[in-house]
Amino acid sequence: MRILIVDDEDVLQDVLSSLLQKAGYETLAARTGREAMTLLEQEKVDLVLLDLMLPDARGLDLLKEIRSRDPEQVIVVITAFSSVEGAIEAMREGAFHYIPKPFKNDEVLLTVEKGLEQCQLAKENRELRAQLEQPFGFHNIIGxxxxxxxxxxxxxxxxxxxxxxxxxxxxxxxxxxxxxxxxxxxxxxxxxxxxxxxxxxxxxxxxxxxxxxxxxxxxxxxxxxxxxxxxxxxxxxxxxxxxxxxxxxxxxxxxxxxxxxxxxxxxxxxxxxxxxxxxxxxxxxxxxxxxxxxxxxxxxxxxxxxxxLPPLRERSEDIPLLVRHFLAFYAEENEKPVEEFSSEAMRLLLGYAWPGNVRELENVVERAVVLSQGSVVDLDLLPDSVREQGSIAVPSASLPNGGISLKEAISGYERQLIIKALQASGGVQKRAAELLSVKPTTLHEMMKRLNVSVDNIAIH
Ligand SMILES: Nc1ncnc2c1ncn2[C@@H]1O[C@H](COP(=O)(O)OP(=O)(O)OP(=O)(O)O)[C@@H](O)[C@H]1O
Ligand SMILES: [Mg+2]
Missing domain, CATH: 3.40.50.300 (P-loop containing nucleotide triphosphate hydrolases)
Known part of the structure; x- marks a missing residue:
């Protein structure tokens, strides 16, 4: 725990710093208001011990300045016995406590200890609040x-x-x-x-x-x-x-x-x-x-x-969270009672490669909300690209009545996945090969066999 002592009298600086150091605290010294502000910019300080009588600034002004820079900074003021008004004013401005001069060592230590407890408590509260506000992410980054x-x-x-x-x-x-x-x-x-x-x-x-x-x-x-x-x-x-x-x-x-x-x-x-x-x-x-x-x-x-930052296609488990987040936002902004995506629509969102990543997903959700007329968003409100490619990830396992050529079905599936990978990689074959976990040479051979060329696929 680090304490900044702001006092222009050398004697008091010495007395206070040796007292606090003996009690196991680290101390910093400032003799003017300027010095104090500079130190606070540079160092993390847990508590400020502030003499209200300073040469270059009114202690109270300095107190206000510190508080406006960091409203949670714990400040204990030291004041001459005769100026009780100053102490009251300081408390009103957010000082944690005041110590009248001349002081007893125990009194200083006790007040400092209480002040630091308060600082610790405030910190824990802040962290708890942050956690509660953002259960699935950090700051406003969802994931x-x-x-x-x-x-x-x-x-x-x-x-x-x-x-x-x-x-x-x-x-x-x-x-x-x-x-x-x-x-x-x-x-x-x-x-x-x-x-x-x-x-x-x-x-x-x-x-x-x-x-x-x-x-x-x-x-x-x-x-x-x-x-x-x-x-x-x-x-x-x-x-x-x-x-x-x-x-x-x-x-x-x-x-x-x-x-x-x-x-x-x-x-x-x-x-x-x-x-x-x-x-x-x-x-x-x-x-x-x-x-x-x-x-x-x-x-x-x-x-x-x-x-x-990983591309969205490598963290599809974040897609439902992002959808919920953007859905709530755009439903409110457009005053629409839209609540969710149907499970079929969600399946397509999960299967799609999202070459434009979160921004593209955000746009798709906004569009769906604006066009929607009910509370559930279904397939018809998704853009063609998502509907066409999103369905590829999970092949339909049903067998058509007249039977099927397994070879042809698999080739068709391979072809679609290759196209999808090429689109996701902006046409870069080396990257597409990585997405499909094959060697670039293998991808090249497959593209030839399946008649896929980068020139005739739409790249976003
Ligand atoms: N994890 C996320 N959670 C919530 N929103 C996100 C997330 N990632 C991106 N977004 C949103 O997606 C949009 C694009 O994000 P951002 O502008 O930060 O991307 P970018 O990487 O800078 O893109 P570009 O390279 O095109 O500039 C923004 O509206 C942003 O709020
Ligand atoms: Mg950007």
């Missing part, structure tokens, strides 16, 4: 499959760390959602979360957007403008589709990461960047690195921790 549990564990571990993080995953797997969850579970949660989508910026404006510019830096720069790095100060910056960043901007980005400094375009002042970078990409970034379109040194700087 309880093994691969998603692993993702949640990684977020929990990585979020409070200072390292940059790279989030990998196919389109629609929830990369942005994960980036936000990381920010919200980091110590920067109260700071800004800024998204940079370089793909949607004109290339010649990327750098001025990122680093800002001074008046007259280029034609059209009629006034000085802050860049996204400045706006993200003390927060996180999320680089969506990092692979799209032009090479010369990559060099500047590397410098920001290494030196933690940058300049506005045309400026002379060096600015500090206290920013955590979370980057995402759905392309095979390692290939981009090998082709020389992405700096290797930058890649390693960004990729300190990798969080890889």
């Amino acid at each position: 309880r499959s093994r691969p998603m549990e692993q993702v949640f564990d990684l977020i929990r571990l990585a979020a409070p760390a200072k390292s940059n993080i790279l989030v990998l995953g196919e389109s629609g797997t929830g990369k942005e959602l994960v980036a936000k969850a990381i920010h919200q579970h980091s110590r920067r949660a109260d700071g800004p979360f800024i998204t940079v989508n370089s793909g949607s910026m004109p290339p010649d404006l990327i750098e001025s957007n990122l680093f800002g510019h001074v008046k007259g830096a280029f034609t059209g720069a009629t006034s000085t403008k802050k860049g996204l790095f400045e706006l993200a100060h003390k927060g996180s910056i999320f680089f969506d589709e990092i692979g799209n960043i032009p090479l010369d901007t990559q060099a500047k980005l590397l410098r920001v990461i290494q030196e933690k400094e940058f300049m506005r375009l045309g400026g002379v002042e060096t600015l500090r960047a206290d920013v955590r970078i979370i980057a995402a990409t759905n392309a095979a970034i390692e290939d981009t690195v090998q082709r020389g379109n992405f700096r290797e040194d930058l890649y390693y700087r960004l990729n300190v921790i990798t969080i890889e």
